[in-house]
Amino acid sequence: MNTFPDGFEKLIPSIHKVSDFIHDHPELGLEEYLASAKLKELLRSNGFTVEENAGGLATAFKACWQTPNGADAPCFAFMGEFDALPGLGHACGHNLISAAALAAVFCAKIELEKRGVPARICFIGTPAEEIKGGKVAMIEGGAFNGIAASLIAHPFHKTIPDPGCLSVSRCTVSFHGRASHAAIAPEKGINALDAVAEFCCDIREWRKHIGERERVHGIITRGGDAPNIIPDYTEAFYYVRAPGEKTILPLKKHLEALADKAAESTGCTAEVKWISAYKGMTFNEPLNDAFIRVWRERGVEIPRTNGTEGKGSTDAGDVSCLMPCAHYYFGITGGKNYAPHTIEFRDAARTSEAFGQAMAAGSAMSEICIRYFTEPDFRKAVHEAFDRAEK
Ligand SMILES: [Zn+2]
Numbered sequence: 001m002n003t004f005p006d007g008f009e010k011l012i013p014s015i016h017k018v019s020d021f022i023h024d025h026p027e028l029g030l031e032e033y034l035a036s037a038k039l040k041e042l043l044r045s046n047g048f049t050v051e052e053n054a055g056g057l058a059t060a061f062k063a064c065w066q067t068p069n070g071a072d073a074p075c076f077a078f079m080g081e082f083d084a085l086p087g088l089g090h091a092c093g094h095n096l097i098s099a100a101a102l103a104a105v106f107c108a109k110i111e112l113e114k115r116g117v118p119a120r121i122c123f124i125g126t127p128a129e130e131i132k133g134g135k136v137a138m139i140e141g142g143a144f145n146g147i148a149a150s151l152i153a154h155p156f157h158k159t160i161p162d163p164g165c166l167s168v169s170r171c172t173v174s175f176h177g178r179a180s181h182a183a184i185a186p187e188k189g190i191n192a193l194d195a196v197a198e199f200c201c202d203i204r205e206w207r208k209h210i211g212e213r214e215r216v217h218g219i220i221t222r223g224g225d226a227p228n229i230i231p232d233y234t235e236a237f238y239y240v241r242a243p244g245e246k247t248i249l250p251l252k253k254h255l256e257a258l259a260d261k262a263a264e265s266t267g268c269t270a271e272v273k274w275i276s277a278y279k280g281m282t283f284n285e286p287l288n289d290a291f292i293r294v295w296r297e298r299g300v301e302i303p304r305t306n307g308t309e310g311k312g313s314t315d316a317g318d319v320s321c322l323m324p325c326a327h328y329y330f331g332i333t334g335g336k337n338y339a340p341h342t343i344e345f346r347d348a349a350r351t352s353e354a355f356g357q358a359m360a361a362g363s364a365m366s367e368i369c370i371r372y373f374t375e376p377d378f379r380k381a382v383h384e385a386f387d388r389a390e391k
């Protein structure tokens with residue numbers, strides 16, 4: 001069965017080229033100039049109006065299109081990520097997120113033109129998902145103002161609707177002691193390494209007692225300068241994760257208490273700085289059901305999710321607190337259970353089979369967008385679910 005609208009298939013080779021180009025030229029968050037330029041070029045040449053520097057980020061953009069009678073219609077967006085990982089390249093397959101979003105806007109444009117309903121659609125180029133939270137900065141910069149709903153599809157080892165994600169807060173934990181010669185005058189020193197080591201051990205014990213959807217994990221980033229100097233300064237970098245704002249707060253407080261305890265027992269002082277955060281996913285059941293329905297119509301049964309399965313975090317969580325949003329997944333590994341952020345997953349993200357799955361996921365998202373503009377009851381249900389949800 002053909003899953004694409006007439007006229008889309010001739011666009012597929014140019015999308016494939018962009019997807020492979022992004023994979024072949026991995027760029028880290030906020031440095032994705034090549035990827036951003038290729039995407040904007042293809043969108044412009046297909047009739048989209050591009051706004052550069054969306055939300056004040058140099059590699060972010062918005063590419064919009066509307067039907068002739070669509071000036072007052074709500075704007076339905078598809079998000080495209082394109083950042084790579086340090087040392088691993090496109091091991092999260094973000095080239096395919098962009099490819100799926102391109103397929104979604106192009107399929108939606110063809111279908112909306114044919115039907116003539118008032119509609120506005122948009123490809124939002126969202127950089128720096130992996131570490132720097134591009135969408136959070138774009139929201140602060142106003143790039144999501146005026147968007148009514150948005151979708152994103154991420155490669156995975158299987159196709160599933162939105163499983164939800166955890167809220168994450170990131171912090172640096174630093175300990176201040178006093179330097180001294182480690183052999184001649186150890187009694188004159190205050191050992192900041194002892195403090196950070198005790199902190200890490202306490203976290204390890206605490207981890208045994210946290211909830212099933214809670215996480216605490218980190219690394220020591222500074223552990224001293226030389227073995228014969230009592231370290232006067234050490235630092236760790238930690239994440240805590242929980243389903244939402246309310247549940248993450250006690251975890252943050254407990255981490256702070258463990259830092260104080262480690263400082264007190266070693267004579268040091270501790271400082272915890274919360275440096276960035278992503279919100280958890282606000283689950284939208286109608287958008288999730290719509291994804292399941294598209295696949296069922298294609299003869300494929302995919303599992304149902306309720307938004308409490310996901311253990312990762314994404315800055316799309318912040319978008320989902322502003323508007324109806326869903327973060328779908330599509331399988332690219334031919335059934336093999338490769339995890340994202342591995343070499344195997346990176347290689348899978350460059351295959352023709354994976355690209356084909358991105359096209360299928362993109363056209364599935366476009367069908368949901370078409371329903372949004374042509375079925376008032378569906379649109380109402382999507383917005384009512386968002387209004388009802390706890391954020
Ligand atoms: Zn990733």
Ligand SMILES: [Zn+2]
Nearest residue numbers: 092093094154
């Ligand atoms: Zn990713």
